[in-house]
Amino acid sequence: MTKKILVLYRLSHPLPAARVAIRQHIQALSQLEDRCEVIYANAVLGMPAWVRRVRFDGIVLHTTFLGMRWSPSFREWKEGLDWIGSLDCAKVALPQDEYDHSAVLDSWLAQWGVQTVFSCFGEEMWPILYPTLHGKARFVPCLTGYLLDGDAERIAAKCRPLSERPFDIVYRASKLPYWFGSHGQLKHEIAGIVREAAGRAGLRCDISTRPEDTIMGDRWFDFLASGRVVIGCESGSSVLDRDGGIMKAIEAMEAANPSLAFADVHKAMPEGWDDYRFFAISPRHLEVVLTKTAQVLVEGSYSGVLEADRHFIPLRRDFSNLQEVMERVKDTAALAEMAERAYEDILLGGKYTYRKFAEEILTAVPDRPLDREYRRAGSGLFLEKALSLRGMAVDGIVSARDRIMALKRIH
Incomplete structure (x- = not known):
C-alpha cells in the first residue's frame, strides 16, 4: 500500500x-x-x-x-x-x-x-x-x-585529474559565534593556520572565511574540484545550550565589549561549558568524495564514515603535525589513491x-x-x-x- x-x-x-x-x-x-x-x-x-x-x-x-x-x-x-x-x-x-x-x-x-x-x-x-x-x-x-543517486556521473564530468587542478588546497567556512565553543572556532581557525603553513611550503591555496567569498549552487562542486585537497573538521559544537541561556550570556558580554576574544569568553563561563563533543560528519565531506578530491581533516570519528589514513590525512587538533601534513599534500599520486579509495568505499558502496x-x-x-x-x-x-x-x-x-x-x- x-x-x-x-x-x-x-x-x-x-x-x-x-x-x-x-x-x-x-x-x-x-x-x-x-x-x-x-x-x-x-x-x-x-x-x-x-x-x-x-x-x-x-x-x-x-x-x-x-x-x-x-x-x-x-x-x-x-x-x-x-x-x-x-x-x-x-x-x-x-x-x-x-x-x-x-x-x-x-x-x-x-x-x-x-x-x-x-x-x-x-x-x-x-x-x-x-x-x-x-x-x-x-x-x-x-x-x-x-549523496543523491545520479550526482556522481554529472559531477565526475567536471572533475579533472588532481595533477591538472589549479590549487593545492581549497576551503570555505564562516566564523561561527562563540556560543558554539572551541569546536566552532576551529572551523575558521584552521583556515588561517593552514593558509600560512601552505604558503611557507610553497603550496597554492584558495582559502577564505569571508562572507563575500561564499559559493552557492553547482559552483560549489566546481570549487571543490579546483583543488587537490580540501581541509576541514567535523561539524557540530562543543557546547550544550539547553534553552539558549549560553547564547544570551555571550551576546551580553559582546555587547558590553565588542572586541572580546574567545579566550576572554571562555574564562568568564562556568567550568565545563565547552567540554562536550557533539561532533558529526558534514555533508561537505561527502561532496568532496564526489569530486574525487583528497581531504585533510582534523582528527575525529566522522560518524564512522571516514577513516583516518584511508579516506583522509589526519591533522591533530593542536596542529602539532601540520608540517608533516603539508609534506603529504605534495604527494599527488598518494592523494589520488586516497581520493579514489574514498570514492569506491563511500560512493560506490551505495550506503550513504x-x-x-x-x-x-x-x-x-x-x-x-x-x-x-x-x-x-x-x-x-x-x-x-x-x-x-x-x-x-x-x-x-x-x-x-x-x-x-x-x-x-x-x-
Whole structure:
C-alpha cells in the first residue's frame, strides 16, 4: 500500500530557490515515489487549513521546521501549530544542531507525540539531549546529509585529474559565534593556520572565511574540484545550550565589549561549558568524495564514515603535525589513491545515499488498514500533490482557481 506522507519544512523563500543540499534533504522521500505520496508544505507562515482534512500515514518534521525553536517568535508560532500533535498518524523528527536549545526541542517533540527521532549523534548522547523523550521514542542514528543517486556521473564530468587542478588546497567556512565553543572556532581557525603553513611550503591555496567569498549552487562542486585537497573538521559544537541561556550570556558580554576574544569568553563561563563533543560528519565531506578530491581533516570519528589514513590525512587538533601534513599534500599520486579509495568505499558502496535515508524514514511510518474513509482521503491528497509540484502550494497558500485547474488536469 502506498503511504501518504506530509513533510513540514520552513524556508523564507520558495523551495526551488533553496541551496542544493537543503533541497535534497527536504525532498529525500522523492527517491521513493513508487512507494509513497508526499506533500511538501512550507510552514513559514503557519499551515494551510487543508492539511487538517487529509488523513496522512505520517508527518515528517524537517530540520528547517524544527530550527524554528531558535526564533524569538517560536512560542507564538508553535501555539498556532500545536494541533499537529493531536493528529492520528506517525510523527517523525529530523532535527540537526540538537545541542542548540536542546531542552526546547526535547519538550516540543514529546508534547507532539513524536515516535521516531533521527539523531545525528550516537546513542551515548541521546539521554543528554533528550531526557524527556529518551526511553519513550525510537531513536535512529543518521547523517547530516547524503549523496543523491545520479550526482556522481554529472559531477565526475567536471572533475579533472588532481595533477591538472589549479590549487593545492581549497576551503570555505564562516566564523561561527562563540556560543558554539572551541569546536566552532576551529572551523575558521584552521583556515588561517593552514593558509600560512601552505604558503611557507610553497603550496597554492584558495582559502577564505569571508562572507563575500561564499559559493552557492553547482559552483560549489566546481570549487571543490579546483583543488587537490580540501581541509576541514567535523561539524557540530562543543557546547550544550539547553534553552539558549549560553547564547544570551555571550551576546551580553559582546555587547558590553565588542572586541572580546574567545579566550576572554571562555574564562568568564562556568567550568565545563565547552567540554562536550557533539561532533558529526558534514555533508561537505561527502561532496568532496564526489569530486574525487583528497581531504585533510582534523582528527575525529566522522560518524564512522571516514577513516583516518584511508579516506583522509589526519591533522591533530593542536596542529602539532601540520608540517608533516603539508609534506603529504605534495604527494599527488598518494592523494589520488586516497581520493579514489574514498570514492569506491563511500560512493560506490551505495550506503550513504538519500534513497537509503528515505527507506529508513518510510520504515518509521507503519501501514494503516485500507478502510473506506482512508480511500476517500486519498483523492484530496492527489490534488494537493499536484498543486505542490506545480509550485503553487510551496508556501502553504492555494487559490480556489488553482484548485479547480488542478482538478481538471488530474481528471
